[in-house]
Amino acid sequence: MSVTIRRAVLQDLPDIIAIEEASFSSPWSHQSLRAEFDNRVARYYVLEGEDGTVAAYADLWLIADEGQLANIAVHPSARGLGYGETLLRTAMEAVFHDGCRSVFLEVRLSNAAAIALYEKLGYEKTAIRKGYYSQPVEDAYIMNCTKENYRWLRHLL
Template identity: 40%
Template sequence: MAELVIRKMEYNDIDQVFEVEQASFENPWEKDIFEQEIVENQFAHYFILELDQKIIGYAGLWVVIDDAQITNIAVTPDYRGNKLGEKLFHYTMEQAIRLGGRRLSLEVRTSNIVAQRMYRKFGLVPGGIRKNYYTDNQEDAIVMWVNLYG
């Protein structure tokens, strides 16, 4: 039986996380951005999704005072459609609460209906638009957010 694990990202995970990033996005982050996030950013918390010791997804979270923001979340294309993104997102929300977050926000492409639908399952609602947010095609981003405490 396959073993699914979600855990804190470590420096040694960066190469595999970068592979997930490249497979998931047209404009992927560079590897050094992940290094900076893990080593230098005191507000950053990254988590990886492993299946049988192979990294197939990751999520990034910043928590500044009581504001939490998802920086990115991805599951490798071969593993999408199996609710693994939901498991990873739920875990990341729990970590945001554990780290003192009271509100959680993220940006999502206006065209990414599948992700928007998933975020709504967790109570996130649209709160605004960031015009021309994505540099690859100037697509707008929908800002979604949720209160983590009633």
């Protein structure tokens, strides 16, 4: 797999919007996706696939020593190629390197693909947020991955 992962720049916004809107029933607004470029705690990444086009993005916040995966999505045409895992590992390893002790996230109970990805990397379900999502209304798992539980921790040592 030959991919490039880099910090997003403003010129990536149309691709990020397209991936977001193809991926979620209730996507973030254009304004919210734009605002992340000015969010000082946000680390916005894009992944360019083999053909050089932006195929995925991730947005991970680091506040003091706590990380939160705000969003991750792979374009539907590029799923199942390892892009989501590669991107999330890169984003997590960067914050762990910078002092993060754990990363948490919310995910729909029905989102089996994302849950499998998170569990593969060492996330555990820690709580349920009732009615967290809309369109359709659904509960969220809160999942957490401590640095110690991160599956690829040895890469960081």
